[in-house]
Amino acid sequence: MAFLETMAKLIERYNSFFTEGIVNTLIIAAFSVLFGAILGTLMASLRMCRIPPLRWIAVAYIEFVRGTPLMVQLMFIFYGLPMIGITIPNIPWIPNFSRFAAGIVAMSMNSCAYVAEIIRSGIQAVDGGQMEAARSVGFSSGEAMRLVVLPQAIRNILPALGNEFVTVIKESSIVSVIGIADLMFRTNDVIAVTYKNLECLAVAALCYFVLTFVSGRAVSLAERKLSHGK
Amino acid sequence: MENKREILKVVDLQKKFHKLEVLKGISTTFHENEVVSIIGPSGGGKSTFLRCLNLLEQPTSGQILFDGTDICTIKGKAIDHCRQRMGMVFQQFNLFSNMDVMHNLTAAPVRIKGMSQSDAQEKALELLAKVGLADRADAYPSQLSGGQKQRIAIVRSLMMDPEVMLFDEPTSALDPEMIGEVLDVMKDLAESGMTMIVVTHEMRFAREVSSRTIFLDGGVIGEDKPSHELFSHPESPRLVTFLNKVL
Numbered sequence: 244m245a246f247l248e249t250m251a252k253l254i255e256r257y258n259s260f261f262t263e264g265i266v267n268t269l270i271i272a273a274f275s276v277l278f279g280a281i282l283g284t285l286m287a288s289l290r291m292c293r294i295p296p297l298r299w300i301a302v303a304y305i306e307f308v309r310g311t312p313l314m315v316q317l318m319f320i321f322y323g324l325p326m327i328g329i330t331i332p333n334i335p336w337i338p339n340f341s342r343f344a345a346g347i348v349a350m351s352m353n354s355c356a357y358v359a360e361i362i363r364s365g366i367q368a369v370d371g372g373q374m375e376a377a378r379s380v381g382f383s384s385g386e387a388m389r390l391v392v393l394p395q396a397i398r399n400i401l402p403a404l405g406n407e408f409v410t411v412i413k414e415s416s417i418v419s420v421i422g423i424a425d426l427m428f429r430t431n432d433v434i435a436v437t438y439k440n441l442e443c444l445a446v447a448a449l450c451y452f453v454l455t456f457v458s459g460r461a462v463s464l465a466e467r468k469l470s471h472g473k
Numbered sequence: 474m475e476n477k478r479e480i481l482k483v484v485d486l487q488k489k490f491h492k493l494e495v496l497k498g499i500s501t502t503f504h505e506n507e508v509v510s511i512i513g514p515s516g517g518g519k520s521t522f523l524r525c526l527n528l529l530e531q532p533t534s535g536q537i538l539f540d541g542t543d544i545c546t547i548k549g550k551a552i553d554h555c556r557q558r559m560g561m562v563f564q565q566f567n568l569f570s571n572m573d574v575m576h577n578l579t580a581a582p583v584r585i586k587g588m589s590q591s592d593a594q595e596k597a598l599e600l601l602a603k604v605g606l607a608d609r610a611d612a613y614p615s616q617l618s619g620g621q622k623q624r625i626a627i628v629r630s631l632m633m634d635p636e637v638m639l640f641d642e643p644t645s646a647l648d649p650e651m652i653g654e655v656l657d658v659m660k661d662l663a664e665s666g667m668t669m670i671v672v673t674h675e676m677r678f679a680r681e682v683s684s685r686t687i688f689l690d691g692g693v694i695g696e697d698k699p700s701h702e703l704f705s706h707p708e709s710p711r712l713v714t715f716l717n718k719v720l
Contacts, residue, residue, distance in 0.1 A: 375529055376567035376626075380581040380633060381557030383550070390580060394571040 249442045250449075257433045264429030265450055271346050271425060272412045278351035279411065280404070283358025290363050301359070308356035313417055316353055321345040321421040339423070346418035354411050361407060365400035366392060401469060405462030409455045416451070426450055477504040479538070480637050480668050481526060486535035488521055495521045497692035498535070503637065508669045510679035510700065513689040514715055519672045522689060523641050526670065527559045528552050540636070557585060560630025560638040564645050566622040568614040574601075574625055575610045582632050593632070600628045604658050620651030624658050631662075638662070640671040656682075676719055680704045688712050 254261065290301040308316070321342070324330070331348075334340040369392050377387035419428035430447040434440050481503040488496040495518045503509055511519050524530040526537060528544060536543045544555050569577050578600070579593035588596075601607045604624040614622055623643055630638055643659070644652045656678055663669055663682050673679055679686050679700055686703045688695040688711075695709050707713045 370565075370567075372563060372565050372567035373569060376561075376563060376569065378553075379527060379529065379556055379559075379561035379563075380629065381553050381585050382581065383553050386584065390584070391569045391571065 246442060246445075249439060250446055253433065253437065253439060253442055253446055257437075260429040260433050261426065261446065261450060263424060264426035264447075265454070267423060267429075268412070268415055268425040268427075268454070271343065271350065271415045271418055271423065274347045275350035275354055275411050275415065276408045278347065279354030279358050279407075282351060282355035284362060286355050286359035287362035287366075290359055291366070305356045305359055308353055309360070313349065313353050313414060314420065317346065317349040317417060317421060320349045342421055342423050345421060346415075346423050350411065350415060350418070353414075354407065357407050357410075358404065361403045362396075362400055365403070366396040368399050369395045397469065401466045402463075405459070405466060408462060409459050412454050412458060413451060477506060479503070480505050480507075480540060481670075482536075482538040483526075484536040484538070486522070486525060486537065487533045488518075488525055488530060489533045495692055496525070496532075499689075499692075499694055501687060501694065501697055503668065503670060505636075505668055506666045507685060508663045508667075508683040509671065510683040510686045511670065511672045511689055512674070512676070512679055512686060512715075513695070517690045518692045519689050520641050523639050523670065523672050526639055527556050527561055529561075557581075557633055558636050560627075560633065560635035562623070562626050562630060562638065562640045562643045564642040566614070566619070566626045566646070568617075568622055568626055568629070570614045573611055573613050574606075574617075577614070577625065578629050578632050581629070586633070597628070597632060600631055601625075603661070604628055605654075618651060619647045620654045623647065623651075623655045627655075627658055627662070637668040637670065640669065640673070642672050642674065644673070644675055674719065676704070676716075688715070690715070 286301055286305065289297050290305065292298055292301075331341040331344045337343075373391050373395065374384075374387055377391040378384065382390065415425060416427040419425050419431070422428070426447055430443050433446075434443045437443065479502055483499055483501050483503075486496055486499040487494070499518075499522060511522065513519050521530055525532045532545050535545065537545050539555060539558075542555075544552070547555065568574075569580070572580065575594060575597060578597040579588075579590060582588040582593045582596070583590055598607055598610065601610060604627065606621060606624055606628075609617065609621065609625075614625075617625070627638075627643075640659070644655050647655065652675070656675065659669070659671070659678070660682050669683075671678070671683065681700075683700050685698065686700040687697045688703065688707075688709075690711050695712055696703055696707070703712075704716070707716055
């Protein structure tokens, strides 16, 4: 009971910390999901294209990104690249732009690899006979893709893509290591002031859970809408 | 038969998958209105041969003259164009599972030939009635039986008014009680004068409906003659063995 009371008090007292953290977490996650989805779609088409060298590049990228920790990728971009002169410029009217940009770049590049694999496997799971039948009546490969294969692939892709989006929200907690004031970072601030480790972390966990649960529901709602709308 | 138009003329057709030689030089000619069955043991190259005819497989060498043009050398749009003039029916039906029956039938004529949706629907209903499925126009493929799917797949090809129809074991994936309904449709089609090339295990169909039968074995043509002759007087020992096994 005392535990819950402490949590309630923490939320009441440091509510501006947690709110700011949540807002920043959502900003990072939203942009990462957006860019991750766009880049992932491009990467998937590269991964499946007819020119072998382009395909190899995509395979190498996907394998490498999925095979290394996000933490390393993030630090590589934010601390590593400036060592060889590659820096993200600061924009004066957006506070902390370079940090946020580094976080979003790292997370989108990471998510892009997973999204690419989700899209590729969704498309390849469609029975090859569908493509052949479409070609046999005289559709070009583009038309066959658009009219027959992709509408079926979407049904495989959406659920996994929804999961990926929810994962990005959770994984974004890692950007706190480069000093972005996200939920995790602000939670640590509150811990530093109050020494209430357990309660603060419980509050953070609760916040993350609400975020992922709500967005998970939203995604499955969208899924149902999209698969009925045909 | 000699004075009929040559629709497809195949000259020394070869197909290799890496090192595996599946077709080792096939030559034959298909004339207008002809119904030809292709029989033979599994792995003998029947399906590969059929799939080469509409370039679902690219032949390794040889010629396929479709209405006088060698289609082995064409590319891109020309291939699409050539396939629009050939119907293909698959063993696994391959109806577009994201579309209902009506859209399965109208998609190609509307988008490729520029037919109006209403004309295409009218035509689709007419053809559906002929195969006894006019009441299933709104169904999705998953709601149909195998026999119904295959009859619709045949109609889908017919919607494009093909000059020749290719059938790749159209009844092999069907439950026995549904084979008859599909064969009946094919028989009607044959009687209407459609040029048909049918890879099949249905020896009765080959014998009674097709005018000519080709025995394909080990990537070469074993025998190629009028069906009644091939079935009543098989010459090569391989064909005799094969017929003994399947009849």
